[in-house]
Amino acid sequence: MQATRWRYLAEMSWTELDRLDRERTVILMSAGPLEQHGPHLPVGTDVFAAEEVTRRLLEYLREATDWTLLLAPTVLYGSAVLSRPYPGTVSVRRRVQTDYCTDILASFVENGFRWIIVTSQHMDPPYILAWEEACQRVNARGGRALHGYERLVFDDLFESGSLSAVLGCDAEGESHAGVFETSQLLATRPELVHQEELAALPRVRLDFLGELRRARSWRELANGLGYTGYPAEATAERGESIYRRYVARYAALVEQHLAGADVWSALTLTRWFPS
Secondary structure, three states, rough: OOOOOOOEOOOOOOOHHHHHOHHHEEEHHHHHHHHEEEEOOOOHHHHHHHHHHHHHHHHHHHHHHHOOOEOOOEOOOOHHHHHOOOOOOOOHHHHHHHHHHHHHHHHHHHOOOOOOEEOOOOOOHHHHHHHHHHHHHHOOOOOEEEHHHHHHHHHHOOOHHHHHHHOOOOOOOOOOOOHHHHHHHHHOOHHHHHHHHHHHHOOOOOOOHHHHHOOOOOOOOOOOOOEEEHHHHOOOOHHHHHHHHHHHHHHHHHHHHHOOOOOHHHHHHHHOEEE
C-alpha cells in the first residue's frame, strides 16, 4: 500500500486541519511524566520510550493503512506519586490529570477529530487509569480515543516467567528502571544512560503486586535508589527486541481499532487494577 500522508499537527494552520477528512484522520499522541528512573537513567525515560513507540506506530500505519496521520505534541506530566521525593519528578494528582487529559481529548473531538491514539509507557496504575477514564469520557460524547500500550507489558510482567522469556534473562522483581527500560534507552538514546552508575547497581527484587503497591515512596523500597530488577544486564539488543515485540502487538490492535473493532478489553488495565 502506498505510504500514507502524515504531518506534525503543531506545524499546521487551522484551515489546513479543517480541510482534512475527519473520518480518515487519526491523531497520534505520546504522553508521560517526568519521573526518576534510578541513578542511571534520565527523568524523561517514560517520555522517550513513549515517543519511540509512537514513532514506530506511525511508520506501521503509514504502510498498512490509507489514513492521514497527525503527530501531536507530547503530553507531559501526570501521576508519579511514588517518585515525588526525588528531584526532577513532577507528580499530578490523579483527579487533576483525568480532567486535564479529558480536556485535551475533548478539544479534538469537539472539532470532529474523533480518532485519537494516546501512547504512554509509565507503569503506574493511577496514571494509566486516569488516561483510560479520560478516553471513556470523550468516547461517551462520540470520540474514538484509545489508550493502553502498558497493558501489553503488564500481561507479561504478571504472567509467570513471561517477561524473563521476553528479555532473555532473569526478570524477577522487574518493574521500574530495570533491564526493560534501561535496554530501551540503550537502543535509542544511549548517550543518556550513565554507564558507570549502571554497572555498579546491585539486583533488586520486588513484588509489584505486594510490597510495591503498599509503599508510599520508592525511598521505602530496597536500597531507595528508585529502581527494580537488575539494570546492569541491559543491552541495546534487548531494547530493540522489546520495541519490536510490543509495537507489533500494539500496532495490530490500533489497526483493528481504526477498522471499527472493539479492542478496549485487550488494552484496559482494569484486568489487573480494577478502577
